[in-house]
Amino acid sequence: MIYDLSTKAVLRQPHVKDVNMTKPISIIGVPMDFGQMLRGVDMGPAALRYTGLIPKLRRLGHDVKDEGDIPIPVRDDDPAIKGTKDRYVKEITQISQDLYETGCRVMDQGRMPIFLGGDHAIAIGAVASVAVKGPVGLIWVDAHADFNTPQTSPSGNIHGMPLAVLTGDGYPCLVDAGHPGTKISLDNVVMIGQRDLDPGEKKRIKSTDITIFTMRDIDEQGISGIAAKIMVQFAHLKRFHLSLDMDALDPVEAPGVGTPVPGGISYREAHLLMELLADSGKLGSMDLVEINPILDVANKTSKLAVELILSALGKSIL
Numbered sequence: 167m168i169y170d171l172s173t174k175a176v177l178r179q180p181h182v183k184d185v186n187m188t189k190p191i192s193i194i195g196v197p198m199d200f201g202q203m204l205r206g207v208d209m210g211p212a213a214l215r216y217t218g219l220i221p222k223l224r225r226l227g228h229d230v231k232d233e234g235d236i237p238i239p240v241r242d243d244d245p246a247i248k249g250t251k252d253r254y255v256k257e258i259t260q261i262s263q264d265l266y267e268t269g270c271r272v273m274d275q276g277r278m279p280i281f282l283g284g285d286h287a288i289a290i291g292a293v294a295s296v297a298v299k300g301p302v303g304l305i306w307v308d309a310h311a312d313f314n315t316p317q318t319s320p321s322g323n324i325h326g327m328p329l330a331v332l333t334g335d336g337y338p339c340l341v342d343a344g345h346p347g348t349k350i351s352l353d354n355v356v357m358i359g360q361r362d363l364d365p366g367e368k369k370r371i372k373s374t375d376i377t378i379f380t381m382r383d384i385d386e387q388g389i390s391g392i393a394a395k396i397m398v399q400f401a402h403l404k405r406f407h408l409s410l411d412m413d414a415l416d417p418v419e420a421p422g423v424g425t426p427v428p429g430g431i432s433y434r435e436a437h438l439l440m441e442l443l444a445d446s447g448k449l450g451s452m453d454l455v456e457i458n459p460i461l462d463v464a465n466k467t468s469k470l471a472v473e474l475i476l477s478a479l480g481k482s483i484l
């Protein structure tokens with residue numbers, strides 16, 4: 167119990183641990199790097215496991231099963247492929263389908279899936295699978311919007327497109343991965359932490375009424391004010407999926423990412439957001455993406471990622 171020392175008023179009740187906090191967890195590795203050109207982000211699941219994610223979750227009291235990794239084909243780095251605009255679409259479609267099936271199986275078993283990327287294109291299959299069991303709020307924490315279509319993308323990299331795909335725009339084979347059609351309605355999405363948007367993404371964001379809290383909004387309203395707004399917007403939803411791109415964090419805290427952007431979410435802001443999501447009792451699934459251990463500094467980014475997952479799953483200071 168937290169009191170206001172002068173009035174003795176109760177400011178906050180002890181956190182009520184919801185069913186989600188005791189739900190068994192399944193870890194699903196997706197060592198996939200077809201969504202962008204750098205190598206190394208495929209080592210993300212290994213880095214998170216070696217950093218002790220699973221024993222640490224168990225120490226917190228969770229029942230955790232490691233489902234292993236989704237099989238990923240060998241990547242062909244032929245320069246001719248690098249030049250093609252729709253490179254690796256076929257591979258990502260197949261991986262999204264496999265990932266979707268694994269996610270659905272885990273959800274059917276009443277377990278909470280935690281998907282470890284891999285680049286952010288893994289969210290296509292991951293979110294598709296968690297959205298089958300009724301509407302889910304999607305919280306997209308990222309320096310970027312990942313809201314490009316093949317027409318607006320300056321890079322052709324599919325990791326810049328998953329949010330567009332999930333809301334119904336993009337390569338039809340990706341939009342229809344898992345099962346045909348749009349997976350998440352735009353009203354059930356909030357974006358947090360953006361500070362690097364492409365011109366076409368800005369236009370697309372402005373032409374929809376998707377909720378976005380950019381870095382400026384975080385500076386002005388504070389992360390707890392924003393979390394409160396999300397809870398109101400998602401009050402009618404039973405569950406949230408958190409899609410956490412580690413490049414949302416400031417590169418000082420998370421240097422091991424392929425597309426770092428200065429001016430990001432601080433260490434404490436990120437933890438507080440995770441703690442508030444845990445308090446909501448509605449976090450039903452998550453993915454953690456874009457860690458590139460080759461670019462990391464002494465495993466700093468993986469260590470922070472593990473800590474953030476623990477905060478999202480109930481680890482608290484007191």
Ligand SMILES: NC(=[NH2+])NCCC[C@H](N)C(=O)O
Pocket residue numbers: 285286287310311312314319320321322323325326327362363364411413425456
């Ligand atoms: N998941 C990410 N890190 N995405 C970065 C995307 C960067 C850029 N907007 C692009 O579309 O190429």
Ligand SMILES: [Mn+2]
Pocket residue numbers: 286308310312325411
């Ligand atoms: Mn992203």
Ligand SMILES: [Mn+2]
Pocket residue numbers: 308309310411413414425456
């Ligand atoms: Mn990003």
